[in-house]
Amino acid sequence: MGPFHAVIIGGGGTGAAVAHDLTLRGMKVTLIERGELTSGTTGRHHGLLHSGARYAVKDKESAVECIEENTILRRIAPGSFELNDGLFVAITDEEVAYSSEFIESCQECGIPVRRLTHTEVLAREPNVNPAIKLGVQVPDATMDAMRMPLRFFATAKHNGATIKPYTEVVDFVRRGNAVSAIRVRDHTSNKEYEIGGDIFINAGGAWSGRIGAMVGVDVPIRPSPGVMLAVYGRLSNMVINRLHASGDGDIIVPQRALSVIGTSSWVVEDPDNLGLPEDHIQMMIHFGSELIPAVRTAKFRAAWSAARPLIGPRGADTGRELSRTFKCFDHIDENVEGFVTITGGKATTLRGMAETTANVVCAKLGLAKPCQTREFVLLPHTAYYV
């Protein structure tokens, strides 16, 4: 008998990292994605490598995950992150008062922080609102949101994984209570065929609820979009955040020769139909210009929506109250064997999500192989194509 065969559904960052992890653990891996790789939420998000500071006060679990993975990703994917750090700025007295709790929470989570005075902030970031009262420097960074995950695909592929973009799952084949194969359609040829396997992993992100429904299991996912606005020019060097409990339009991420302002949050049923509310674009300009006044006059480049895959009960209405952490569901608790879902989380924690998933998969299959992804330096993204 050859190695176990894992079939991953979903070619975003999560699927990429799971493919990499399982390949290193010696499994045969096939990954399918209905469109281009990273064409869902991955690639379309803010491009922020989180330090975790954003979550430190209210969502410590996410914050700790972020700082751990931030450190690991910088080690295994050098060249995928701009070296620019992040800055939280306090404008109102309320935000100044909040800064003590913010700094303490960051320290409790192991996030290095440095408090900067008004003068120090403006010397570093001359475009920031001169009304700011203080700033806190944290190890955020800009990531290349498409190429960083592509490195996981590249490395998995060179280690033997089969990556199939433009291949959509159309049905699940069961033997007893176990998923034994998926039926897929190859959109490059319109041909349908089956892929058999020992374990099937739903890494569909905001689409994971829909994939779960095809198998008849409940994945409590809330696709929660946010609007982002890109303008020409780097209005800051560092990632600029508003120092408050998270809200709309409170972050500006410089990227290449652009600045990206985000974001908002609401909840939709259909992750393929997010829309682009005009009032949210205006909101990005309004709140973004409170951080950096030049946002108001900067030349428009693009506005778009991206759906976070948040885990939460039905009924949540803005998405803000949902945790940003991730979960791996073994659907055996709903009497379906051979099918697990990994969802929630964020780009910064993709490797950790994959480690958790691979641990669940290996435990199910009785495979005693340790995770190797913490130290394994990834191939460059260009290796995916050659």
Added chain:
Amino acid sequence: MVERDIDFKVFRYKQGGAAPAYQTFRVRCDENTTVLVALQDIRRDQDGTLIMRHSCHHASCGTCGMRINGREELGCVVKVFDLNTSTVVVEPMRNMPVISDLVVDMGPFYDRFNSAGMPLMRESEFLDEADVAEGLEAYMRCENCIECNLCVSACPIMGTDPTYLGPAALAAAWRVVEEPRGLDAKPLLDWVDSQNGCWRCHVAYECNEACPSGVFPGDKIMSLRRELTKRKFRRLFGR
């Protein structure tokens, strides 16, 4: 917000199927609708088999290169109403093998591009009067080239001579010559100093026109020529 129905005449091709053909879809668009969003709407509402490349949706990743009304564009930043046509023709990029529909095989692009060996990070030139944050040596940012292949698609030489290194790879080579970042530029200059290198360009500057990311590959090709000429003169006069 104003809404209008726009026809999209889209290039269709499936491997092993019928010959390539155009298929027209009518899509309700508003002022914010981009060509990429309209194509996604077609996939969601009218034909789930239509495929295209896309990722970041703001001209930062370079995956959604395509030809829109005969021009090389990133579909994510072209607003449909700005085109001012009732029918929008959407085709895959030229000078690349088509995999299916609007998807091209990027392999040949990377074969050439990788040979230039350009580092992906550069020192940021923005806000250079600012103090650098403690703990950082300098602000580093991603290079401008987003590897979209639009310059290669637009280049008239690429279509007639597949051995030409092409604008993207030559522009990447110039970045190394201009800012070596510890790399040796000599082998790269030798590489581009050939029949199918920077001398092959006919100075049509279609690549400059097509570039969505401020690289201006045509200018970089001319910079390579100047650098090579300078070096030849220096050799001639023994300096």
